[in-house]
C-alpha cells in the first residue's frame with residue numbers, strides 16, 4: 001500500500017536518511033522505532049509531504065504519495081492547537097485548512113470527538129485539556145477526513161500513564177479500520193498494537209521485527225549442569241535452534257516455535273548431565289530492539 005524506495009534526505013548538507021526502503025501493507029499497524037536522532041520524524045515528514053526529499057520514491061497504491069495527501073492522516077510530534085480555541089473550533093480550523101467543507105465538518109466533528117472519547121467536550125478550550133485529551137484531539141484532527149493511512153509521530157511519549165492508556169486504547173480501536181504507522185520510544189506500549197516494527201538507526205534501516213515470527217527467537221533457556229558436559233556441548237534436540245556455552249557447565253538455549261521444555265529436560269536426563277537448574281526466559285521487544293541498534 002505504501003512503498004518507500006531508496007529514499008535519501010539531506011538537511012543542511014548532512015545526510016539524514018540513506019537508502020531507506022520498506023513497504024507497509026493495507027491493514028498493518030507498523031511501529032517505527034529508533035534511538036533519538038535516528039531520522040524517524042524526518043522520514044515521517046517525507047512520507048506526509050511536509051519535507052521534500054532529493055532521491056527515491058514514496059508511493060501510495062503505486063501512485064506518488066503527493067497525489068494522495070487526502071488519504072493520509074498525520075499527527076505530528078508537537079500538536080499546533082491554539083490554547084484559546086475550543087475542541088470543536090480547533091477541528092473546524094484544521095478541517096478547513098485541509099479542504100473539508102463546512103457541511104462535512106458539521107457532521108464529522110461530533111462523530112470524530114465521540115470516536116476519540118471527547119464527546120461532550122466540544123466547547124472545552126484546548127488549555128483545559130489534559131495531555132491525554134489533547135493528544136486524542138490531535139488524533140481526532142488526523143482522522144477527521146477518514147484517511148486510509150494514519151501516521152502518528154510519538155503519540156504517547158510525552159504522556160503520563162493515564163494519558164498513555166487513553167491514547168493506546170484509541171489506537172487499538174483505530175487499528176481495526178485504518179493502516180497505521182506509529183513512531184514511538186515506548187516499546188512495551190507499541191507491542192500492544194503493532195504487528196511489526198521497522199527499526200531505523202543513523203538514518204538507515206537496521207532491520208524489521210515481526211511480532212509473531214520473532215516469538216521463536218525470544219524463547220531462551222539457561223541450563224546449569226552439575227557435571228561438565230563434553231566440549232561438543234549438550235546436544236539438546238528438537239525445538240532448540242541454537243546453543244551458546246556460557247561457561248563449562250552453563251548453556252543458553254534459544255528455542256524455535258516447536259520448543260518443548262519438557263522434551264529438552266528429558267533429552268538432558270538421557271545424556272545424564274545432572275541438570276542443576278533451568279531458567280526459562282523470553283526476550284522482550286525492547287531487548288531485541290536494543291540488540292539491533294547497539295554498536296557492539
Ligand SMILES: Nc1ncnc2c1ncn2[C@@H]1O[C@H](COP(=O)(O)OP(=O)(O)OP(=O)(O)O)[C@@H](O)[C@H]1O
Nearest residue numbers: 011012016034035036037038039040041042043077
Ligand atoms: N531542520 C533541521 N536542521 C538540522 N538538523 C536537523 C533538522 N531536522 C532534523 N535534523 C537532524 O536530523 C537527525 C534526525 O532527526 P529526527 O528528528 O528525524 O530524528 P528522530 O528519530 O525523530 O529523533 P527523536 O526520537 O529524538 O524525535 C537529527 O540528527 C537531527 O538533529
